Amino acid sequence: MLLENKTAVIYGGGGAIGGAMARAFTAEGARVFLAGRTPGKLDAVAADIRRAGGLAETAIVDALDETAVNGWVDSIAAQTGSVDISVNVISQDALFVPLLDMPVADFGHAMDKVARSFLLTAQAAARHMVKQGSGVILHFGGSGPANSTPGLGTVQIGFDLVEAMRRQWACELGPHSVRVVSMRTGGIPETLPDLPETVPYKQKMIDATLLQRATTLDDVGRVAAFLASGQARSITSTQVNISGGALVD
Template identity: 75%
Template sequence: MLLENKTAVIYGGGGAIGGAMARGFAAEGARVFLAGRTPATLDAVADDIRAAGGLAETARVDALDGDAVNGWVDSVVETAGSVDVSVNVISHETLFGPLLELPADAFARSLEKIARTLMLTTQAAARHMVKQGSGVILHFGGSDSGNRSPGLGNVQVGCEMVEAMRRQWACELGPHSVRVLSMKTGGVAESMPDGPEMAPVKQQMVDATLLKRATTLADVSRIAAFLVSDHAATMTSTQVNISAGALVD
């Protein structure tokens, strides 16, 4: 198994993306600790993992609260002995529209939340990973440097900020054998709501790819498990493009 004897913490573990990663990690032998603000969704993912023979625990944690984040990660290390993987895929507020028309205060607040949660969760894991001399921090979203689409509001700007943080963390943590990576997909249709109004959007996502297939939750699950495993031990400070060609490097 790729992740046998590894411990993974996942913020937003009850969501579609976080749940997919959690199931993938557990299937490869990791003990997963799921954090979020909605116990019911966390428990649903944990129940699936346990039913498949995996190990999963849940906790209600506000990923914007420094004391809560640090206290939880410390408790995970005390219980499991280490934290080997940290993933933050909590949902963020999206503000679409031309930058010229967006309220400056709302725009700034939305970006502050992204920066704050990534700083808090990465710091909490990195403190332990540096002591261990190992670990992987995985971001999700990535950026599209060739983007020419207007009206994306805080979405593209937020993604670029995540990538800038990933690069800085990678160069600071690399000497301690801690890897920092991100994934970009161009969108995961399965993670979006169902309904006739969403069908054209999902089809557009497929049409935009070179392979004429959208990235699936299974793709996210399998590739994330590989990236945080020792099989990807030489990969750090980069984003991994799993967009099926929707985003061209």
């Protein structure tokens, strides 16, 4: 198995993306620790993993609380002996407002949440990964098309901020054999609710691909498991494009 005896921490582990990664990691032999703010969602993912024979634990952790994040990761390292994979897929406080009309304070708050959560979670994992001389920090989102879409407000800016941090983290952690990688898609129709008004958006995601099939949650999980494994040991400081051709490199 790709991730046998590995320990993975996932912030946003109760969500669709985090849950998909958690299931794929445990299917490949990892033990996962899921963090989030909604106990019911975390417990549902953990129960699903346990039914399949995997190992999963949950915790309520605020990814903006430095003491909470460091304490949680330190406790995992003490329990398992290592922190091998760290994933942050918590949602942004997205503001779908044109920048011309964006209140400065609201913009600052949105960017602060993105920057602080990704800095804190990466720091907490990196301290242990540097000591053990190995590890993978995985981000999700990546940069968008060459020309941004009007009306996205802070969404793509937030993703680009994470990408800038990813490049810097990869540069600093590379000498310690710690890899930092991003995944990006052209959208995942499964993550949208099944409502009449969402049907056009789902079809738009499919039509934008070259393969005429949008990325699925199963695709996300499988690729994430590969990237977190030794099979991808030469991949760092880059984005992995699983958009089916919707996003051109």
